[in-house]
Amino acid sequence: MIVGAFKNAHGGATLHHMHQIVQQPYRDQYWLTIKVSLITAGVGSFLGLCIAYAMIREGTPRFLRTILTTFSGVAANFAGIPLAFAFIATLGTIGIATTFIKDHLGYDLYAHGFTIFGQTGVELTYLYFQIPLMILVIAPAIDGLRAEWREAASNLGATSWQFWRYVGIPVLLPSILGAFILLFGNSFSAYATAYGLAGNSVFLIPITIGFYYSGNVVSDPHFAQALAFGMFVVLAVMMLLYVPLQRRSARWMR
Amino acid sequence: MAYLELHELRRAFGPVVALDGIQIELAAGEFLSLLGPSGCGKTTALRLVAGFDRPDSGSIVIDGKDITRLSPNRRDMGMVFQAYSLFPNLTTEQNVEFGLRIRKHKRGARRKRVAELLELVGLGHAGKRFPHQLSGGMQQRVALARALAIEPRVLLLDEPLSALDAKVRVQLREEIRRIQTQLGITTLYVTHDQEEALSVSDHVAVMWSGRIEQVGTPSEMYGAPATPFVAEFIGTMNRLQAVVVDGDRGEVEHAGTLLTVDAARGRSRGEKVLVLVRPELLELEPSTNGSTAGDNTLGGEVVTHTFLGSVTRLKIQGREAELIADVPTARVDSLPVGQPIVAHVPTAGTRLLSLNEEPASDEPDQDGR
Numbered sequence: 001m002i003v004g005a006f007k008n009a010h011g012g013a014t015l016h017h018m019h020q021i022v023q024q025p026y027r028d029q030y031w032l033t034i035k036v037s038l039i040t041a042g043v044g045s046f047l048g049l050c051i052a053y054a055m056i057r058e059g060t061p062r063f064l065r066t067i068l069t070t071f072s073g074v075a076a077n078f079a080g081i082p083l084a085f086a087f088i089a090t091l092g093t094i095g096i097a098t099t100f101i102k103d104h105l106g107y108d109l110y111a112h113g114f115t116i117f118g119q120t121g122v123e124l125t126y127l128y129f130q131i132p133l134m135i136l137v138i139a140p141a142i143d144g145l146r147a148e149w150r151e152a153a154s155n156l157g158a159t160s161w162q163f164w165r166y167v168g169i170p171v172l173l174p175s176i177l178g179a180f181i182l183l184f185g186n187s188f189s190a191y192a193t194a195y196g197l198a199g200n201s202v203f204l205i206p207i208t209i210g211f212y213y214s215g216n217v218v219s220d221p222h223f224a225q226a227l228a229f230g231m232f233v234v235l236a237v238m239m240l241l242y243v244p245l246q247r248r249s250a251r252w253m254r
Numbered sequence: 255m256a257y258l259e260l261h262e263l264r265r266a267f268g269p270v271v272a273l274d275g276i277q278i279e280l281a282a283g284e285f286l287s288l289l290g291p292s293g294c295g296k297t298t299a300l301r302l303v304a305g306f307d308r309p310d311s312g313s314i315v316i317d318g319k320d321i322t323r324l325s326p327n328r329r330d331m332g333m334v335f336q337a338y339s340l341f342p343n344l345t346t347e348q349n350v351e352f353g354l355r356i357r358k359h360k361r362g363a364r365r366k367r368v369a370e371l372l373e374l375v376g377l378g379h380a381g382k383r384f385p386h387q388l389s390g391g392m393q394q395r396v397a398l399a400r401a402l403a404i405e406p407r408v409l410l411l412d413e414p415l416s417a418l419d420a421k422v423r424v425q426l427r428e429e430i431r432r433i434q435t436q437l438g439i440t441t442l443y444v445t446h447d448q449e450e451a452l453s454v455s456d457h458v459a460v461m462w463s464g465r466i467e468q469v470g471t472p473s474e475m476y477g478a479p480a481t482p483f484v485a486e487f488i489g490t491m492n493r494l495q496a497v498v499v500d501g502d503r504g505e506v507e508h509a510g511t512l513l514t515v516d517a518a519r520g521r522s523r524g525e526k527v528l529v530l531v532r533p534e535l536l537e538l539e540p541s542t543n544g545s546t547a548g549d550n551t552l553g554g555e556v557v558t559h560t561f562l563g564s565v566t567r568l569k570i571q572g573r574e575a576e577l578i579a580d581v582p583t584a585r586v587d588s589l590p591v592g593q594p595i596v597a598h599v600p601t602a603g604t605r606l607l608s609l610n611e612e613p614a615s616d617e618p619d620q621d622g623r
């Protein structure tokens with residue numbers, strides 16, 4: 001792939017593609033892909049963390065946890081065209097939820113600028129697998145929080161918030177960062193879901209790559225490879241940011 | 255007047271009654287141990303005092319104020335847990351400092367206090383280390399310093415030494431006692447180790463199955479157990495089942511032998527009793543003809559020797575019961591395994607427990623020994 005990215009249509013070496021992929025409209029498409037990934041990874045991490053904590057906390061019935069874990073296992077792997085259609089059926093122009101909200105709550109989503117076929121729609125749909133994925137990967141870390149820490153903190157006068165501020169979150173942070181990166185990558189490289197949902201309106205890089213590969217519009221596999229190489233660079237940069245952060249947050253483990 | 259009072263505390267978890275109405279009082283500056291076998295409710299009691307759990311009924315009063323419903327972070331209790339309670343992301347210093355930071359003490363004052371406390375627990379050199387870089391014993395020292403930092407009204411310790419090896423355990427318990435005396439802090443200490451409880455406490459409360467069996471000084475608990483359970487649980491005790499023959503002269507019959515024990519005086523004839531004799535009070539002599547010569551003696555045969563240092567513990571198969579006797583090691587050569595012996599039961603110094611009101615199922619479990 002990397003070699004292919006530097007070849008032209010005739011097989012000669014070229015930097016032409018590298019120059020091209022940072023031009024419009026591809027530059028905007030990269031930004032959009034990064035933005036969607038950051039948003040869904042951020043929101044997914046946060047909500048997933050909250051839900052996982054609520055589920056693991058003492059006092060939550062055991063069966064709820066079992067149900068939620070099983071559901072997360074399924075939902076985290078539910079992606080692609082089926083997921084896209086499930087969301088269209090739910091939140092599309094005449095989707096079940098859309099109609100329900102309009103008929104019973106008197107609020108017309110589509111009249112207020114919402115569309116499942118736009119960026120927000122894609123993000124919402126991504127969250128459907130991002131949140132469960134977060135729940136799955138963060139649950140063991142939350143399990144690792146010892147009851148003694150919470151009790152010791154409250155014994156020393158800390159409120160629940162202070163416990164999270166000084167102990168809970170710092171202890172979880174390495175795991176949260178790791179999970180965030182995973183979620184980012186997960187959404188950054190997602191293709192079929194966005195394609196099924198908004199292939200013609202939300203131009204994410206993976207979709208564009210698809211166009212150039214499959215040749216629906218124009219076939220230029222080398223340019224597709226160049227775009228993929230660009231994605232690789234973005235992920236590499238993310239890792240460069242992630243590694244020192246992770247090191248810092250896990251300082252107390254060494 | 256009592257400084258800390260646990261009044262008729264009851265707590266049940268579903269069908270399990272963990273605390274069945276316990277009543278304990280501590281004077282200011284007192285060191286009281288809650289001692290009992292596993293599952294008897296010690297931790298439950300301590301958690302109620304710390305506020306991590308609420309009683310079904312009863313109250314906790316400190317310094318005249320009822321704190322039963324107060325949330326744990328407003329109780330000013332210093333708690334030391336069994337193990338692994340240090341905040342893993344904070345250094346030793348930061349752990350000790352935690353309570354002071356929450357209380358918004360000035361930075362300079364915090365530093366000074368942390369240094370003092372680390373010095374007090376002998377960890378002045380380890381301030382910058384993270385918990386996982388400390389040994390188990392050091393971690394518990396830090397936990398102690400952290401609990402003491404907030405100058406708690408009561409110090410609570412839940413088996414703080416049980417995860418440590420024997421040598422550190424003895425060393426650290428003495429240190430806890432030294433620090434406690436030095437600071438004069440009221441302390442409630444939970445343990446299932448009777449030796450530990452007896453060696454460090456002002457008072458010991460023996461618990462069994464959600465109830466307090468007896469409260470007293472260590473020597474009272476050892477010398478004058480009030481129930482068969484306490485007798486069995488504290489130290490080693492010979493328990494001779496007997497029937498009172500003559501209450502005026504203090505005569506009881508055990509396994510066909512008449513014994514005179516002071517404690518039996520005034521008992522009514524026919525009363526079933528347990529005669530309690532400490533192993534060190536049984537005097538052994540080799541018996542030449544196998545007879546039980548002399549008064550107040552029981553016959554038997556030496557079964558095993560266990561070397562305990564200055565004394566050796568002998569197990570003796572008697573006619574009805576097994577006996578345990580501690581003999582000065584210097585004398586043990588005259589009592590080899592297989593040797594028939596007579597054991598003198600002292601008239602004074604034995605205790606008597608009436609068995610009449612005790613249900614037969616009162617076999618204590620042997621867990622905490």
Ligand SMILES: Nc1ncnc2c1ncn2[C@@H]1O[C@H](COP(=O)(O)OP(=O)(O)OP(=O)(O)O)[C@@H](O)[C@H]1O
Pocket residue numbers: 267270271272290291292293294295296297298299446
């Ligand atoms: N949260 C709980 N839920 C259900 N049962 C409990 C709970 N906490 C304690 N118990 C039960 O209450 C009883 C007393 O438990 P507790 O932990 O107080 O015993 P303990 O004396 O501290 O024992 P150990 O020496 O083993 O620590 C036990 O039978 C235990 O199973």
Ligand SMILES: [Mg+2]
Pocket residue numbers: 296297298412413
């Ligand atoms: Mg316990």
